[in-house]
Amino acid sequence: MSAGPSRAGxxxxxxxxxxxxxQIATGGLASAMRAALSERGGLWFGWSGKIAExxxxxxxxxxxxxxxxxxLTRADHDDYYAGFANRALxxxxxxxxxxxxxxxxxxxxxxxxxxLFAERLAAMLRPxxxxxxxxxxxxxLAAMLRxxxxxxxIGFFLHIPxxxxxxxxxxxxxxxxxGALAAYDLVGLHTARDLRALETYFLHELxxxxxxxxxxxxxxxxxxxxxxxxxxxxxAAVAQAAxxxxxxxxxxxxxxxxxxxxxxIGVDRLDYSKGLPQRFEAYAQLLEREPALQRQVxxxxxxxxxxxxxxxxxxxxxxxxxxxxxxxxxxxTPDWAPIRYVNQxxxxxxxxGYYRTARVGLVTPLRDGMNLVxxxxxxxQDPRDPGVLVLSRFAGAAQELDGALLVNPADTxxxxxxxxxxxxxxxxERRKRWRAMMDVLERHDLGSWxxxxxxxxxxxxxARAGQRGG
Ligand code: G6P
Numbered sequence: 001m002s003a004g005p006s007r008a009g010x011x012x013x014x015x016x017x018x019x020x021x022x023q024i025a026t027g028g029l030a031s032a033m034r035a036a037l038s039e040r041g042g043l044w045f046g047w048s049g050k051i052a053e054x055x056x057x058x059x060x061x062x063x064x065x066x067x068x069x070x071x072l073t074r075a076d077h078d079d080y081y082a083g084f085a086n087r088a089l090x091x092x093x094x095x096x097x098x099x100x101x102x103x104x105x106x107x108x109x110x111x112x113x114x115x116l117f118a119e120r121l122a123a124m125l126r127p128x129x130x131x132x133x134x135x136x137x138x139x140x141l142a143a144m145l146r147x148x149x150x151x152x153x154i155g156f157f158l159h160i161p162x163x164x165x166x167x168x169x170x171x172x173x174x175x176x177x178x179g180a181l182a183a184y185d186l187v188g189l190h191t192a193r194d195l196r197a198l199e200t201y202f203l204h205e206l207x208x209x210x211x212x213x214x215x216x217x218x219x220x221x222x223x224x225x226x227x228x229x230x231x232x233x234x235x236a237a238v239a240q241a242a243x244x245x246x247x248x249x250x251x252x253x254x255x256x257x258x259x260x261x262x263x264x265i266g267v268d269r270l271d272y273s274k275g276l277p278q279r280f281e282a283y284a285q286l287l288e289r290e291p292a293l294q295r296q297v298x299x300x301x302x303x304x305x306x307x308x309x310x311x312x313x314x315x316x317x318x319x320x321x322x323x324x325x326x327x328x329x330x331x332x333t334p335d336w337a338p339i340r341y342v343n344q345x346x347x348x349x350x351x352x353g354y355y356r357t358a359r360v361g362l363v364t365p366l367r368d369g370m371n372l373v374x375x376x377x378x379x380x381q382d383p384r385d386p387g388v389l390v391l392s393r394f395a396g397a398a399q400e401l402d403g404a405l406l407v408n409p410a411d412t413x414x415x416x417x418x419x420x421x422x423x424x425x426x427x428x429e430r431r432k433r434w435r436a437m438m439d440v441l442e443r444h445d446l447g448s449w450x451x452x453x454x455x456x457x458x459x460x461x462x463a464r465a466g467q468r469g470g
Contacts, residue, residue, distance in 0.1 A: 005458040009128030011042035014121060016081065016137035018046040018069050021062050031234065032446050033134075036454070038064040043129075045121055046070070051077050057120055070120060072113065079109020081137070082309040088171065089136045091312070093160050094273040094367040097170055099312055107173065111140065118144035125152060130457060133184070135159045140176075142183035155457040156181065157188040157229070160369040161396070165201040179206055182218035185460040188229040188453050190370045190396040195228050225460060229453045230400060232445040233375045235438075238352060242380035245353030255357055261336075262423055264299045265358035267351065267373050268365070269306040270343065272316050275366040275392065275409040276303065280323045280339070282364070282415035287331050287338060290420055295336045297423065299362075300354065304345035317343075355380035360422045361389045363397075364409035370396040374404070378437045386434035388422035390415065400440050403433035 019030030037044055041064055048058055048069035055076065060067045072081070083106030091099035118141055125131070131154040133141050142154040168174050178201055181187050189195050202208035202216050209217040217223045245251050264283070268274040283299050303320070307313045324341040331338045346354075355361065361377030374389060374397040381387050391397060391404035398406055405418040 005455055007130070007454065007458055009130055010126065011037060011454075012121075012125065012129045012131045013037060013042065013044045013134070014117070014131060014138060014141065015044075015046045015134035016085070017049070018044050018067060020060065020067050020069070032231075032450060034063070034065065035234075035446070036450050041065070043068060043124065045117075045124070047072055047081070055116060068120075068124060070117070076109060076113050076116070078309070079106045080113035082307070084110035085137045086307055086310050087312075089139075090160070090273075092167060092171055093136060093163050095161070095163055095167065096272065096366075097167060099272065100170075102172055104172075114138060114140045115144050117141055118148060118150075121145065122148045122150055125150060127152070130454075131155070132157070132454075132457065139178075140180040140183075143180040146183045153185050153457060153460055154183070155186040155188065155453065155460075156184040157453065158194070158369070159190075159231070161191075161367050162189055162194040162197045164197050165205055168197075168201055169205060175206060179218060182208075182216070182220070182222045182224050184224050186453075186457045187224060187226040188456075189226065190228070190230050191399050192228055193399075194369075194396075195226060198226055225456065227456055229449060229456075230396060230444065231370050231372070232441065232447075232449045233372055233379060234447070235375075235379050235441045235445045238376055238379040241349050242352040242356045245349055245356060248350065248353055250350055251353035251357065254354065258298055258357070261296055261298045262359040263354075263357055264297060264360040264362050264419065264423075265354055265377070266299070266301045266303075266362045266364075267354075268301075268303055268363075270303040270313065270317055270320070271306055272312055273365055273367055274303075275364045276301070276316070276320055277323055278366070278409050278412055279362060279364050279415070280320065280327060282412040282419065283339065284327050284330075285412055285416035286419045287327075289416060293420070293423065294331060294338070295333060297338075298336075298340065299338060300340045300342070300358070302342045302344070302346065302351075302354075305343055352376070352380045356382060359387045360419060361387060361391075362415075362419070363389065363395060364392045364407065364415060365395050366392070366409055368392070368395040368397070372397075374401060375441055378434065379441055381434055381438075383431070383434070383438075385427065386430050388425050388430055388433065389437065390418045390422055400444070401437045403436035 013033050043066045045068045048071050050071045051074050052071035056071045058069050087101040129152050131152055133156045207219050211217055214225050214227055215223045216226055287294055324339050327339050328337050355377045363371055363374040374391050389404035391406055392409045393406050407415050407418045
């Protein structure tokens with residue numbers, strides 16, 4: 001618990017995805033928000049995950065938390081979620097302007113759903129609530145709440161990268177959208193690079209100003225704070241789960257199936273930002289360059305399908321099926337498959353056992369806000385015999401985990417070399433690198449991330465919401 005500014009009133013979390021207790025809590029964010037909310041009660045508001053005839057609101061109280069979730073109509077889902085959020089913002093913010101499919105109807109849907117969220121939320125807010133909005137689906141939410149007269153403290157956290165201003169300006173109506181961030185009291189980002197991008201954009205594109213103490217001033221005079229808050233994991237709990245996982249029958253069976261081979265593991269949503277085709281190619285190069293490794297190593301890639309309504313994701317799925325089939329066809333022997341490619345998700349306990357079994361954690365996104373898989377892989381290792389993390393320089397986690405072998409994921413030869421080095425790394429070096437990374441994860445865990453962001457948010461002045469001029 002933090003000893004920072006007093007936290008009176010409810011915490012109200014808003015995110016597109018809401019993880020109710022009955023849904024499997026995937027990722028650190030869901031458990032983080034649950035921990036923050038159950039600490040002293042609060043409300044979690046967002047999409048129900050369902051498509052329905054009408055945008056109906058569902059209320060539920062569970063585990064000390066109030067959940068309010070809204071259904072989306074087919075048109076709202078397609079324009080806002082599958083459209084603008086995931087075909088314009090997601091690719092652009094991940095440095096893939098080539099994949100942006102901008103349509104005015106999608107932007108209109110995005111604004112329409114944000115307005116709908118704002119109206120429904122405003123009706124539920126109490127004067128002393130503090131609101132915390134998450135991610136790129138809901139950038140204009142605070143501006144819309146302000147328009148409805150909401151004066152509460154409102155914070156925003158972007159879980160994905162914020163790209164350089166040169167890319168942001170390619171988005172139609174970017175001033176309206178990025179400028180809307182000024183309606184928040186605090187904007188949190190994962191890395192200093194993201195913060196620089198935001199400052200540069202406000203200074204050069206919006207004609208705003210930078211004030212001392214991390215304050216940004218929008219041209220209309222409104223000021224807001226922006227800061228770097230790298231998200232962490234629940235390090236102690238993840239490490240504990242990994243220690244216990246060894247006893248699970250599925251982990252025992254899995255280990256037997258390896259027959260003593262060294263395991264390389266990758267775990268990612270099936271998303272083009274994760275650099276999976278390049279990763280497969282790098283692994284194929286490893287087998288080609290180091291024939292002695294053939295039959296001695298096994299690569300498990302877990303890739304649960306994601307956003308199947310978006311065509312780019314469907315194309316990627318086909319591409320990876322072809323690539324995995326090609327590599328297995330070329331190198332497999334009757335008793336050895338080089339790649340085990342699995343389109344399925346697993347409970348956290350099982351995953352932590354896989355991580356602990358793996359000699360190498362291969363995390364090579366082309367861009368990533370943070371990447372919690374990198375952190376979880378490290379926390380799951382056996383301190384006596386830890387594995388090696390091969391990590392993309394373009395994941396936010398690379399700013400903290402310099403004990404990893406850092407690679408450019410587009411340079412498949414560099415990745416293949418890093419894999420060979422990781423597989424051959426002596427125990428002493430593995431321990432040293434692992435200890436350095438684990439120290440970071442123990443110092444900056446999920447709880448300290450929550451405290452740092454919320455302390456900074458509660459330290460902002462609530463009455464500023466109505467300020468103008470200056
Ligand atoms: C990323 C985003 C999250 C999102 C998650 C899963 O981590 O930052 O906001 O919830 O992907 O994607 P989905 O589209 O299934 O919610």
